[in-house]
Amino acid sequence: MKPEEKSKRNPAWSRDEIILALDLYRQLQGGWPKKNDQKVSELSQTLNQFWQVQGYAGDTLRNTNGVKMKLMNLRTHDPKYEKGAGLKAGNKLEAEVWTDFWARPDYLIETATAIRASIASLGRESSLETITPQIDDIDEVEAAEGRLLTLIHRRRERSSTIAKNKKDKTLAKNGRLICEACGFDFVERYGEHGAGFIECHHIKPLAELSGETKTRLSDLVLLCANCHRMIHAKRPWLTVDELRQILR
Ligand SMILES: [Zn+2]
Ligand SMILES: [Zn+2]
Structure with a gap:
């Protein structure tokens, strides 16, 4: 698929992205980000790079509002909050990532750090054409740690x-x-x-x-x-x- 074609669709949040959002949720300790919160804009940028690395054109796939919405969704999985405190949009993948990572903060931090590092390093590679086919070609089940780390393992x-x-x-x-x-x-x-x-x-x-x-x-x-x-x-x-x- 050509990058231009890919940009037309709005991809669902991937496991990698939810892990990164959960790591931010952890940093906020259940609090709500302030207006123009630096961490929210940083995550929005990182997620846009994540899609660019995979050949998606443009840089507005995940804006700061989308990031905040995802944080709100993650709250629906947090037992600390009364049922119904968050939005009722929690999906299956969020629930999985929550189960895999929330009780293991060190593992969450380590995984999120490795994902961010791989986004940066894949982004430095000379040609997207060398990365994208390898990602599209992954025929084994994606690891708990997400698609990019699966690609690197492979x-x-x-x-x-x-x-x-x-x-x-x-x-x-x-x-x-x-x-x-x-x-x-x-x-x-x-x-x-x-x-x-x-x-x-x-x-x-x-x-x-x-x-x-x-x-x-x-x-x-x-x-x-x-x-x-x-x-x-x-x-x-x-x-x-x-x-x-x-x-x-
Ligand atoms: Zn054997
Ligand atoms: Zn293997």
């Missing part, structure tokens, strides 16, 4: 150079490549055709990802395609240990 583990290094090093050490969760061996099963085939999964929590940090070989584990799929099949994504537990 890019990290599919980087061919680092994956090759990981495989070369493991082959040199163990003489074969097997799934670190279930032990599947592609050569054993598929013969020569399966030689060198295995997937890499990046194990760093998404809240710790930003556009800038480098992948280390120790951040990657080798998984068969099934196990890798299972990890990303539902929110929250499984850890490799949790997957091993299931397989036991």
Whole structure:
């Protein structure tokens, strides 16, 4: 889709955006922002950048009124307020984000910080055409931490150079490549055709990802395609240990 076409639609608030709004809600401690509140305009700008990074043209998708409205919506999920104190517009995604993050303020802060950092770093990339297709192409369930951090995770583990290094090093050490969760061996099963085939999964929590940090070989584990799929099949994504537990 071309950026011009995208700008015509008014996209629904995404998980990433709601996480950022919830982080502002947390900072306001349930209070109402003052007129011309700096934090509200900053969030409005950040959200507009979020859409620009994804190829949406224009800079007025999320104005300060829209941001304030979202803060009001979030209040409907806050048990601190009597039922009915906020607007009755709370949607399912808001409820999910509230459940995932509100009781864990450190996780919320860390995730929101990583999202803001990735918006900034993706925005610095030379060409939007290199980012947008990758975002559109995400076929796995978006992580609890949202779409941009999902994209960064995915890019990290599919980087061919680092994956090759990981495989070369493991082959040199163990003489074969097997799934670190279930032990599947592609050569054993598929013969020569399966030689060198295995997937890499990046194990760093998404809240710790930003556009800038480098992948280390120790951040990657080798998984068969099934196990890798299972990890990303539902929110929250499984850890490799949790997957091993299931397989036991
Ligand atoms: Zn496996
Ligand atoms: Zn993965």
